[in-house]
Amino acid sequence: MSVELKLSDATDAHVIQNLWPLYQHDVSEFASSIPNRHGLFGVDDSVTTLAAHAARQARWWTEPGALFPYLILADGRPAGFNLIAARACLADAIDADFVVHEFFVLHAYRGRGVAEEAAVRGFGMHEGTWEIVTYPTHARAIAFWRRVVRGYTSAYSEEERDHPWGRRVCFGFDNASRPSEAGPQETVRPAPETAADTVRGRRCCDTGGGRA
Numbered sequence: 001m002s003v004e005l006k007l008s009d010a011t012d013a014h015v016i017q018n019l020w021p022l023y024q025h026d027v028s029e030f031a032s033s034i035p036n037r038h039g040l041f042g043v044d045d046s047v048t049t050l051a052a053h054a055a056r057q058a059r060w061w062t063e064p065g066a067l068f069p070y071l072i073l074a075d076g077r078p079a080g081f082n083l084i085a086a087r088a089c090l091a092d093a094i095d096a097d098f099v100v101h102e103f104f105v106l107h108a109y110r111g112r113g114v115a116e117e118a119a120v121r122g123f124g125m126h127e128g129t130w131e132i133v134t135y136p137t138h139a140r141a142i143a144f145w146r147r148v149v150r151g152y153t154s155a156y157s158e159e160e161r162d163h164p165w166g167r168r169v170c171f172g173f174d175n176a177s178r179p180s181e182a183g184p185q186e187t188v189r190p191a192p193e194t195a196a197d198t199v200r201g202r203r204c205c206d207t208g209g210g211r212a
């Protein structure tokens with residue numbers, strides 16, 4: 001099965017947005033979250049439709065160089081997404097150049113190596129320090145990330161701790177010294193902060209709490 005990690009744009013952002021509620025429902029098992037009065041996860045009652053919910057996510061497609069919404073394709077069909085955030089869009093309390101902010105593979109593609117390939121390709125696209133966190137009760141994700149990160153680099157950390165997003169199992173590593181895994185695609189380094197960004201306090205662009 002061919003696995004592709006495609007940086008989504010205006011032409012296919014809707015695919016990620018269509019998959020989003022499936023992801024949120026899966027993760028609600030570990031986040032112990034319930035939907036609002038309109039059946040939508042992660043938003044207050046003022047948001048009433050999936051279209052309005054999707055509009056709230058537009059930032060993923062308007063911060064090039066800081067937010068990277070990758071669509072995972074398996075044999076050309078949507079299989080999930082790997083949403084990566086860079087330092088410029090992370091809270092100061094998160095000490096990493098890149099974070100796997102949201103990560104999802106559809107049931108049909110689980111246990112088939114699709115998630116691992118999509119994760120490793122994502123790492124290869126960006127050089128720097130990385131953080132990946134998941135819920136302490138999410139045994140499948142912990143086993144998955146432990147295997148994937150350990151296979152990617154021998155120099156990694158794993159600890160359960162209090163994190164800005166809550167209690168999490170946290171994986172960390174630095175791939176700046178690794179040769180790029182990105183093949184012909186360009187590797188992205190963390191964008192330097194501009195004085196204007198700092199003055200406007202734009203470091204955290206409120207993508208919502210990550211779950212990956």
Ligand SMILES: CC(C)(COP(=O)(O)OP(=O)(O)OC[C@H]1O[C@@H](n2cnc3c(N)ncnc32)[C@H](O)[C@@H]1OP(=O)(O)O)[C@@H](O)C(=O)NCCC(=O)NCCS
Pocket residue numbers: 023026027103104105106109110111112113114115116133134138139140141143144147211212
């Ligand atoms: C988390 C996710 C990306 C993993 O992808 P996947 O294709 O299911 O992962 P894999 O099958 O390659 O690996 C899963 C690992 O968990 C293990 N596992 C599966 N079910 C498990 C369970 N109930 N308890 C403990 N371990 C479990 C598997 O044995 C495997 O580990 P191993 O290779 O060491 O044996 C995918 O399940 C997913 O998208 N889940 C919903 C979204 C989500 O939770 N996202 C957050 C990710 S942090």
